[in-house]
Amino acid sequence: MDFPINEIRESQKSLAPHINFDEKCNFFYDESNNPRKLYTRETDFNTSITGSFVLGGVVDNGSVFNFKELWSSLQLQKNVKELKFKHLVSGDFISCLKSRKLNTFLKFINDEDILVHLSCINLLYYSIVDIVDSALMNRKELFELGPQFIAELKDTMHQILRENLDETRALFFKFNYPNLNPKDIPEFIREIIVIVNYENGNIKNQKSLKTLKEMLSFSGDKQKMPFLGGEKNNVLIEEFYQFYIKQVYMFKNSKHIFDNEDTIQKTVGTFNLIDGKRTLKNYTFKDSKTEIMIQLSDVIVGLTSKYHSFINIHSEELILSEFEKLNDLQKSNLQLYVKIISKSDKYNPGFFHHITGLTELSRMNVLNNLVE
Secondary structure: OEEEOHHHHHHHHHHOOOOOOOOOOEEEEEEEOOOOOEEEOOOOEOOOOOOEEEEEEEEEOOOOOOHHHHHHHHOOOOOOOOOOHHHOOOOOHHHHOOOHHHHHHHHHHHHOOOEEEEEEEEHHHHHHHHHHHHHHHOOHHHHHHOHHHHHHHHHHHHHHHHHOHHHHHHHHHHOOOOOOOHHHHHHHHHHHHHHHHHOOOOOOOHHHHHHHHHHHHHHHHHOOOOOOOOOOOOEEEOOOHHHHHHHHHHOOOOEEEEEOOHHHHHHHOOOEEEEOOEEOOOEEEEOHHHOHHHHHHHHHHHHHHHHHHHHHHOOHHHHHHHHHHOOHHHHHHHHHHHHHHHHHHHHOHHHEEEEOOHHHHHHHHHHHHHHO
């Protein structure tokens, strides 16, 4: 399948003129929390929908690193032949921060000025934004309120549905979401509004909540939701290949080295990325056993996945409470992680891509500011 990249690439660049997408680096990748496909079943989702899919790792911009020193200082068991996140930590994010091996690893990454890149996709948020986008298409005048207000609408919708996951799952399964039958749209909207009304008093942004309810009601009356239909029944996310190829074509002058993954390799390989008169050939797949940079990436994305699982389910109040309980080692690990992210972001903010709600972004800022 031919996929011309330059028009979409230039469009993306115009939205972020401060980012250097012409960077010449080597991007190394691993992934975490990839369910391959996300769907609803009669009694549950097929995976934890409050987590985030993370794709990313480390960036080589020409430096030389002393990996033998890292391996020696980690003091791993002799039968360990490949560095993995699970060799350094266990448990949830707070438990991971207790690891001295993680501290050794993060100090190495920080001291060697190794940069990182990350794409983080909140699974539930990504699954529900089409509801808001569809309602907006029925009230196009609301686009004049600007991207911030639209982001607030999506954030409000996400917070409501996340707080009522059982009802959300049952609703999605009942109507084969996102493959809505047009005749079912009014009833689907009515049942969503019932869930929205559960949270009337708990939503801080009442203006956003009011607009959201009006939009949904209007869409129900019109019996039209443009982006909900023509899909597979109950499949919220069909696949994640687009996040792999986006980095490849946005940073087309760089090289991209992915961990061997047969399914992804096969899917990505079906796209011919057309760059003018040439086909882009700037990516490859390697066995992580023979590529230490992919092994470093495994640790980075593993920790980032734990971080986002923590952020996605903890309020700001709970984050502050958990921080107060951290010991010195945990605070050191958190500080190192935030410093590595901040350093990489300052080098090139294009190394980071988040699809999540404003609430989660605010929580990230709260936690990060505690240790900066």
